[in-house]
Amino acid sequence: MTDATSPPAAPPAPDLASVVRSKEYLSALVLAALLGIPISVVAYGFLALTGWLQTYLFDDLPSGLFDGDTPAWWPVPWLALCGLLVALTISRLPGTAGHSPSLGFQTGTGPAAGRDLPGIIIAALATLGLGAVLGPEAPLIAIGGGLGALAVRLVKRDAPPMAVTIMASAGSFAAVSTLLGSPLLGAFLIMEAAGIAGATLSLVALPGLLASGIGALVFVGMNAWTGLGTFSLALPTVPPGLPPTIASLLWAVPVGILGAVLGWAIRWVALTVRPHVHRNRVPVTVVLGVLIGLCSTAFQVTTGQSFTRVLFSGQDALPELVANAAGYSLDVVLLLGLFKGIAYGLSLSAFRGGPVFPAMFIGAALGIAVSGLPGMELAAAIGTGIGAMCCAMLRLPLTSVLLATLLMGTDGLTITPQVVVAVVVSFVVTTVLPTPGPPQPAGSHDPAGAHRSAGAG
Incomplete structure (x- = not known):
């Protein structure tokens, strides 16, 4: 006689061979x-x-x-x-x-x-x-x-x-x-x-x-x-990947921590603003759009570079950022990451799109910023930055490793050990950090949840 309080047995897994032959x-x-x-x-x-x-x-x-x-x-x-x-x-x-x-x-x-x-x-x-x-x-x-x-x-x-x-x-x-x-x-x-x-x-x-x-x-x-293009992300020019060293593996740890903390801060902005969006969606979303525009304006005014680097997903700007990484000064890279990160957090709170490309762009900027550390070469820095940021924002460690390594082409295979270390550290720190934003009541859910669509982002 079975226990009446025991949970029902899970349905049996489908027989793969019989299904495929059907x-x-x-x-x-x-x-x-x-x-x-x-x-x-x-x-x-x-x-x-x-x-x-x-x-x-x-x-x-x-x-x-x-x-x-x-x-x-x-x-x-x-x-x-x-x-x-x-x-x-x-x-x-x-x-x-x-x-x-x-x-x-x-x-x-x-x-x-x-x-x-x-x-x-x-x-x-x-x-x-x-x-x-x-x-x-x-x-x-x-x-x-x-x-x-x-x-x-x-x-x-x-x-x-x-x-x-x-x-x-x-x-x-x-x-x-x-x-x-x-x-x-x-x-x-x-x-x-x-x-x-x-x-x-x-x-x-x-x-x-x-x-x-x-x-x-x-x-x-x-x-x-x-003739419009394939709309496929590609990096035609990447810095050469050098064999891993003890120094580059050790630096991957703080890069993973920085990526997790930066991702936490961006999500904090998004989740803190989001309740205000739900209360007054139209006026608040318009104001957020203005603030995103002002972030790009501030970047152009302070650096003399185009506001378009802050706007959009970063898919089209990422190849240029990586190809000319050595030509960016540290202050420009830091300001780019700052304004892009703020605009990213505000966009997450009220707009509709995916989180992958902005995370990759900000991660690349993070990598360029730390590439001057002793023993940290540029390719490994960019790869670890992309992997750490993608993991912090997506919480998908395996995908994050693939995004950072396959994107770098054959050089990505060389820097895989550093990327793996950064992604693992980022995932652990992201998991340990408290949930960003205001506390949610028990049983609370997205007001749009009843109509939510897969991946609509």
């Missing part, structure tokens, strides 16, 4: 490959439109209006408009445009409902195109997952939940297939964030990887057709 699963693989094509085209169009908005509003338009350099105040009104559009989208359209990125990178909350997709797209376009400091990866994952789930439900209204999950995952994989430089990185990011393992991981990953590979081919083809 007609239904083989059909799912074919459907995943087919879905990868249109979803990748949609993702490419989204990134192209975002890039066009950024170039037109912050380069072409001011070049036609002003003689000489763009005035430092130029981003302020656009960030105010950004706040207004995002706030109205969140408050007026279904689904609150996805979840708040201040809660961290999330992909395990289920695919976005079809009615939520317009809000996710509009809020993300406003956030990314008008200068807030967030990246495109989370909205793309939400859009791809939502379209994948929608396609399954259109084909079969009463589709089983596992089929919906598999196709939603395949759509997400396809949407970010080349964004991080490799289909493998995007897939690993989604899988580690979702927290699935065992046979379920294999069943979900196979269609996703297939869709991701198809998506990468589509991005290459779209670039050949349009």
Whole structure:
């Protein structure tokens, strides 16, 4: 006789071999490959439109209006408009445009409902195109997952939940297939964030990887057709990676601590401001947009360098930052990290986007700042900085190691030991530090939680 108070037994794990041999699963693989094509085209169009908005509003338009350099105040009104559009989208359209990125990178909350997709797209376009400091990866994952789930439900209204999950995952994989430089990185990011393992991981990953590979081919083809680019993060020029030394391994420890503390401070800003956003979303979000714009203005005024280094996700600015790392003075790098970090925290509190690229950019700035330490060479400093910051913000240690090492190319393999040390230290310190922001009541949850969409960030 069993104990009536004992918890119910967990459902048995699916038999991987029998599932993979089934007609239904083989059909799912074919459907995943087919879905990868249109979803990748949609993702490419989204990134192209975002890039066009950024170039037109912050380069072409001011070049036609002003003689000489763009005035430092130029981003302020656009960030105010950004706040207004995002706030109205969140408050007026279904689904609150996805979840708040201040809660961290999330992909395990289920695919976005079809009615939520317009809000996710509009809020993300406003956030990314008008200068807030967030990246495109989370909205793309939400859009791809939502379209994948929608396609399954259109084909079969009463589709089983596992089929919906598999196709939603395949759509997400396809949407970010080349964004991080490799289909493998995007897939690993989604899988580690979702927290699935065992046979379920294999069943979900196979269609996703297939869709991701198809998506990468589509991005290459779209670039050949349009000439707009592949929108893939790459570092054409990186400092040479030298074999690890005792000094560089030891310096990785304080870099990991600094990354964790800096990430904690950024999250503290986001989570402290967030309750005020919920109470008065439209006016507060507009004010936050103005403050983000003023951060970029202050950077241009104090350093003489363009405000665009502070704005946006940092995806396009990161290659230049790394390539010219030796030419930056310490005070400029510190001011860049300071203003970018403040703008990042404010963006996390109210806007919609992903946390990955700003974390990588700030981590690279941190690495450049510490590269002058005795025995700390530049490549290891940049790699450990990126790894430590990504781990502090994402709390995904394995993905953080891959982001820092694969991004550096063959030199990344050389600096892997230092990156691993920095990421482990950052993860431990981040876990030990108290939760940033005001204390949350027991059982409290995100007000948008009832409508939250996977990865909508």
